[in-house]
Amino acid sequence: MSTPQTSGDVTAGGASTADDPWPVRVVSTKIKQWIERLGGVWVEGQITQLSRRPGTRTAFLTLRDPSADVSLNVTCSPRLFSEAPVELTEGSRVVVWGKPSFYTGRGTFSLHVTEIRAVGIGELLARIERLKALLKAEGLFDPRLKRPLPFLPGRIGLITGRASAAERDVLSVSRRRWPEVQFEVRNTAVQGAGAVAQIVEALIELDADPTIDVIIIARGGGSVEDLLPFSDETLCRAIVSATTPVVSAIGHEPDNPVCDYVADLRAATPTDAAKRVVPDVVAERALVRELRDRSAAALRTWVTREQRLLIQLRTRPVLADPHAAITQRAEDVARLRDSARRDVVRSIDRAVSDIQSLRSRLSALGPAATLARGYAVVQAVDDDGASHVVTAVDAAPAGAKLRVRVSDGVLRATSAGPE
Template sequence: MAEAGSNAPATRDAPWPVGLMSEKIAAWIDRLGQVWIEGEITQWQLRGGHVYGKLKDLGQDATVSFTVWRSVAQRLTSDFAQGDRVVALVKPNFWVKGGSLTVQVFELSHVGLGELLERLERLRRQLQAEGLFDAGRKRALPFLPGLIGLVTGRDSDAEKDVIRNATLRWPGVRFKIHYAAVQGDRAAGEVAAGIEALDRDPEVEVIVVARGGGDFQNLLPFSDERVVRAAASAGTPLVSAIGHEADRPLLDDVADLRASTPTDAAKRVVPDVGEELAGLDQARARMSARLGQLLAHETDRVTQLRGRPVLAQPERIVDERAEELVRWVARGTELADRAIEDRARSLVETRACLGALSPQATLQRGYAIAQLMGPDGAPDEVLRDPVDAPEGTRIRLSLSGGRLDASSAGSPAES
């Protein structure tokens, strides 16, 4: 197989040698130059004055080997050990012969307290600007949660304090516990995962994150942005019970309630059954006293009403109303009789007027009404002139005593 040129592209027919590829990788990595990195020392071995170790990322699963040559190690002013959080100036190197990547350390120092505080303060200001610390976001805890979610260390004093004190206050309380590391590089991810897992459980009504205090660096996971944002995103009310007054982690600010200790959290989350029973007894006593006062007051009112004269002799009301009723009946009868008499007198007068104006009165004086008979033999119009009744014309005469039919006798006589 022909040897490939250093600049020729690799193909199936003209592949690169392993050494060429390794040399190109080394050249690419060498162009990166020196960079500052931060991580946790997971391995620190001193051999022949040189230091060989490994540095792990603080947030994800990534590790790199490092070498501190004797000349640099002699200039280090601090002691370093596994678990230290450090900042280092390094230059990545790819070892062509072994095909491995290492970084050469030129400067190494612990992450200072001042730097950590500055980072926390920047994160605090950012979260505050987003409104995650606002009092309006705080939710009230349920009066008596049916199931309490607890994020804490396995077999920790914090777990025992919360469960023991909560059970003493309310024996029927139930817990769902999510164990997590509460310090170290795994703590932030596991605590955040515990909060999210308990928040997804519909039976969990309140979440308690508990740790039994510690120094500033041990409490750093509870100021980690992943933990703080998991707590802020939870739909379940959350109680922070880290148990450290001097160094207040950011979780305290975003939680719905901050408890000074895990014991205090247990007192805040569940009510005291003795106090509640005493409160019920007091409420029952107040209700009984109030009802007694109300009944006594109403009894006095009834007694006063019964002592009034109108109720002492209630028949007086009936007698007074009976006399009044008799007067109104008599008055009504009188008015009715008078109205009947007035109507009878008016009827007589009206009848007399009608009689005077009636045609019957005229007939009784000897007059008659003559009507022409129609073709059908029924009386038609009134006859007013003799010329309208030639001889033989049938007519009907209405007299005072009745009616009769007749025929005209001929031409009318001269007047």
């Protein structure tokens, strides 16, 4: 492209200074040259703000990044829409081929597109599966990372569409189950361009609130394209990064966006999320009554069993009449004592009888009895006073001193010798 003519001999290649600045047209031309060096590019995005006026040769639209608040102005021929194999409307995911252009007259940038391809359902599903595989490989689906939900949350954060059926269901079911529960609601877009950015912003804001005990992300059912924001990688990683437990309640039972796998709890529907997060006051009171009745019954059974055991113990002879054992033993002791006394008496009597018998025999056989019958014991007395019984006549020669013992005394005599 030729360099535009400049007044005052200013050329496109000259350096600009405070004394020799470039005119606006030169700057715009240079920007246009640099931008157009990029050449043709393939770009993926979501169509928003589509404008096709009948009779015009140019259609205007905005191509928005589904995962970020970034957009491009796009121009193309209306023929690309009318001849497209599928209808292209606002919200459609497309891949376009175009060249960047800079309009020097107004100083605006746009992408001039010559080919538009709709991103089919098959390709979207394949991308979702690839994202699932990536996040699973990173361990973000690990059940050990799931945070437990509080039994009775005092304040619940709710991210949902404005005046949506999902919001109505969650609030009505929760308050019917536990009227005291409080909600902090954040209404965001739940489909289309900008939904991911708004949901992530609301999630970060609620997660930073220390009064929020659990966060519910809720949306009703819809097509695969409608639920695409909830399979966005940015949103999934934001859920994982949150410190507050997050419940995913997207669509109906068959719908499984990627955020269901990274959330701490997946609810089949928004109504199911309310039931899973908020306990039923009626059911809890019934459970408390049941547990109280069961504990009272268990206590009564225990007391009855212990009373029965005490009665059995008290009816045992040893406890029914504690003195009986002592009395019985006393009687045994008395009986044994009497028996021992009788045995001792018999032994003494027998010994006395034996002694008397021996005494009688001794008396009958002793020298006293013999002396009483007229016999005497003769002893010879020596000069030194010693005496010995005279058993022969030779032991008492004539003149020997004798000691004669009779039954009633002792006599002194002198031996006259043997006859």
